Amino acid sequence: MSVPHPLVAKPSAAAAGAGAIKPTVRSLVPTAEHQRVQRLKHDSGIYKRSSRVCVKKACDICKQSKAKCSGETPTCSRCQKLKHQCTYNAVDQRDHRKDMKGQLQRQKEENTQYKEILNHIKTASLPDLRKTMTVLRNPTGTSIEELLMFIRNDGKSILSKQDIRPTPATTDLTLLGNSQVETTDQTVPEQISLGIIDDRPLSDLNLTAEPWTTITDDDELVSHLISSYIAWDTVAWNWFDVDIFLEGMVQKDFTYCTPLLVNCILALACHLSPRIPVRSDPHNPNSLGHRFIEEAIHLWHVECNQPKLTTIISGMLLCEVVSVNGKDHLGYMLFQSTVSLYHRLFEQRESSGKLRRDEKMERALGTTIWGLFRLSTFFTLLNKKKPPMDIPTIKLPENRYGDENADNGSRKQLNPILSLWRPYPYTQPAEPCRLEESVRMCSDICVILHDLIVSQTAGTEADLRALTVKQKKDLYVRAIEWKRDIPRGLNLGDTVAPFVITPHLGYFQLILELSNAPLDPADTEPEELATFREEVKGWYKQGKAGLLHLLGEYDKNYSFAFIPETMLLGLMYAAKIIIEELAPIAESTKRGGTSPDCDSPLDILTELTKDSEEPLATLGAIFEKTIGWLCSVSEQFFTAKLYARALQLSGESLNVVLSDATKKRLDSLFSVGDGSKSRWIEQLYKADSILTLSLGRGTDSVVDVIEKLDGLKV
Template sequence: MKMSNHDHTKQFQALAPGPPRIFTPQTSTAVSRPKKSSTACLACKAAKRKCSGPDAPCKACRANNTECHFDPTRDLRRKVAVKRAIHELANYKDLLESLVKTIRSDDQGKCERVMGLIRGNASYTELAHAVGCPSMTFGDPQELSNASKLAIAEYGDTPVEVADPKRRPSDPSTIPSSPEESQPIKASQWPSVSPYARVTLESLCDIPLFEVPAKPWTKVTDNDYLVSHLVSLYFTWDHPCSQFLDQGIFLKHMRLGKQNSEFCTPLLVNSLLSMASAHSDSPDVLSAPEDAFSRGQNFFSEAQRLWEAEDLENDGRELPQLQALLLMCCVFKCLGRLRKSWMMLSQANQLARDIGLTDTPAESETKMSPEMRRVRAVTSWGLFNLSSQMSIELPRAAPVAYPTCEVERCGNEDVNWTPYPRSNKITCDTKPARLPQVREGLAQVAQILVDVKTLVSDKHHRRASSTELWGKANGPFERLTDWLQQWPGVAEIQNDPVPQVLLLRIKCLQAIVRLFEILKDHPQAEYSQKAQYYQVTSLVETARCLRIHRQKYGLKHIPTEMVDATHTGLCILAYQLDHGDEAKQAFIELCQFGMALSQRFKPTADVIRAIRKRALNQSLRLPSEAIEIFDGPEQWNGIEP
């Protein structure tokens, strides 16, 4: 039946509003299900009875007057269980490697002591101490109980999340369920970072020391976790040893996220992230997949772009620009691009003069805020320390900008220092960072290096004979030896070490090595042999400091300031092995550091490669322990003489 035209135009009447609904409050009480505890105590599990759950003691144990202990790590669904499993496996792996190296070594006395402990049914902890393995615990019930409680308090007693399709690939908690889900690893001539690097203790349970935002500081990533992770790495391993900026003030302004800050800029942040990437194993810091030497290059390229686009005229933010130049100088140095590093340092010194860091404090400085005066002082001394050091290391040295303010103006406030990431340990000791003392010690060594640089210049321009140079070297040498006696020695540092205090002593020892590098080619054999003696003695003590770092913190995270000490020691001791067992053991220790650093820094890899080639040419005879550290004799076949 068709509709008529009248039907098309017919208007329907509006519906009348219904009666208002009256919501009456619920008078009945909702019945909630009893909360089910997914963690039972050990006594209830043994008796196969219901448990009321944490905290101890549970109701059943109170009623039966039995001991009540909870071990959530037995629940394999939970992060704390994964954390404990990785912790224990990593400990056993480190112990096995240290044990094998001890058995392979020529130290028969040490081997006999270790075998005696094994036959005497010694604990794993005692064995680890005997073979020089980093301090750890193996199955200690009290330690594991405390660690489990701490882990639950920090990370929560929640099951491990799996198979979340919405999670980004760069999320540290993303774990492939099988090897087939990951991309195959391609062979590369450089050290590679495996895609499985995410499946680590840090990636599962890591909490950065400092939480900072990625935006608006960098366009490379919007991952707040990754940026916080890198910032925490920098302030743990590099900042205490260089101190180009003030940690508290920088973090405060970075968290505020204001781009017009006079203490934090995108240029400075990207430079810092690039420097910190050398310490990270995350594939997200690689610019070239699986190429370990491409760490942080994306951040560095962004920093270079921002530097070229910066307008320094009346910008008001020259100080963070200066700090960024110092960081970029260090990045170029780690890449082995010394000419570029020198250019960045020269620009930093020029900018320091432009903003008055090297001039007599003007009256206008009194109008600055306390924060600005403090940061200016910290930066000026950081620039002076780096310039003094590089003025000897590089063939073309930037002019040293001597600060006009006293180092005490940098402040006496200290911060707490914690090894980050936590590596194989669940609990970590927090110690004073000793930043003011390290800053003062570095300043004293840098002032002596100015005099050493004068000797380098005199020798280069032939303004003094070898005998005259030797006489002039007595002053700096006495000042350096006095410094070593006034500051904590190796035995004192070993009781409570932090990397920056170890590095402080290494810096002074390196200054002695550099000093006698000028004098070792003296035409008289007596002077030449004496110079070599002082170099070897200093490098032996340097190796002792490095050994303390290895035993306490391992070789996964090493301050970049220790790279030069490792290079110098390897190149000198490789030809001074006939100076005795101490020189030999020092060289072996440096080889361990060299192999660890060669996975992150190409200059170190080149040094190791050069030593291998000389040994293959039989122009250099290395100890068997060093050959084993260099991945075994079978790995040398691919090196062309």
């Protein structure tokens, strides 16, 4: 039996009998008259809809009763009417959702990490798995981040965790922080020898440890370390705009300052602090610098895939700090990751298509990207690698402190923290910090260095292309023009402050690398080629003389108790020059079949420092001076310790006589105790360096050279 549709009218009996009338459907559309009446009622306000009032937070009683709350404080209208005690203490549902969302995000990150570890277990070879399990079962404990870094670094540990001593190691520097300062006219080395020092933070630099680091809650210590970094390393490298960074740190602006960035700076500053308990020891996990590095690496794992300004700066600083600690292989990996972040950041900028950009961010980005380019130049120059980035297209910031000719209303006044450079001790007179000019000088010389590296690298990274005579001459002319255009007051005779060291160091490196670059013999006639080779020898002597003069002047004015990282680069080059010059002397001595005279092989007069006011007359004297400089910084920078040992062993092969003071310093660095392998040998085995040295015809890593010279490796 069929059921009629409820909207279909039932036909009457008569109609059903007749069968002539069809059923009608009731219309659902309102009639025109009905619409007119409804419109009149609406316009007259009869159907006026009341506005809904929403409250941000309901009280606990209304929330429990699921009643509407007026949200008034201290008592809502409903609780007041019912005479209930009105409270707002319960956790907001939105806060709970936010916490749950954060927990879910952390869970996703942990799952990604565990998947990476599981994939390593599935695909790794048995020897690699054994090494991974050894790290995982470390009695002192291994975090997920440390295990992942071990896996990503091809099974090489970042920082030793088994080499623990109860107290941080110290150098022979006997300075005490915040001791009574005497006003004297002595030089910095004289003040250091007397312990006259003032290591208080720079004026008006009152920074807080929270929320930037969990390693210390001492605000004064954080201010001191940031001040130390500004005084020595910022003015040398200038990786970032320090005024914008400090403003972000004070205002807690995470666009320009993050915990990762602050921990990287604090780790580097421990190499520069004059306070004995703070001084960095790369092999002691109990030292403050070591702990800052560990926290920085932990934070790097969280942010390493975020292409933003602070992550790029942090990558550069982390690359620097692990490299000076003898882990430059890891440093190069961090550097490559940082360059990748730079490329991704600028791809996003281009795809966004913004016509107007933030002026402050553009200044910060310009400073950092050009800093990354300079780091790329020096890194690829040391390792003979193809440059991973081209010359930046972004503008290098100018007028850091505004236009001198503009009126006071329009001139920008930035934080004057870098208007003067005050070296330790502060009793030393301050001098104008001409950082902007020196950064431009350094960037210009790095452009020439970049062109040299590009000319030499072709095809694979292992190949070095021979240069033509014209290529060498063109690059040399550009270098001479750069030197001629140095602004007045920024020559080495005027000052050797850190902001002047870096561009001059780049110039001397350019001359030395250009002199050593291989020549294409098919390019020129033999007679012309022989004449040009003699000319190139003159360039080489000029570069060596300038480099040694730079080191000597810095030692005379400031001593090597405090050095920017750029000075370490200069010391490495000086040691490399001397070691490579000693190799043919040792080789010819062996072929002669007689033991060398104690001093005579190195007592030949040299022209290496003919431009210096106090020339070092012999190669032996240069050897003694350079190894003394390296000893001064070896406890702070493990890379310097590597070169000091290589230089010492090269001298021993020629029976070079050293002073008693130098012998004592070397014995304290490399002494063997209890008839077993010394602590130094253990440190050497843990080094992870890709820096190279040339001994005779072959070129090996600096660690392999030391092992061969020390009889540790056949």
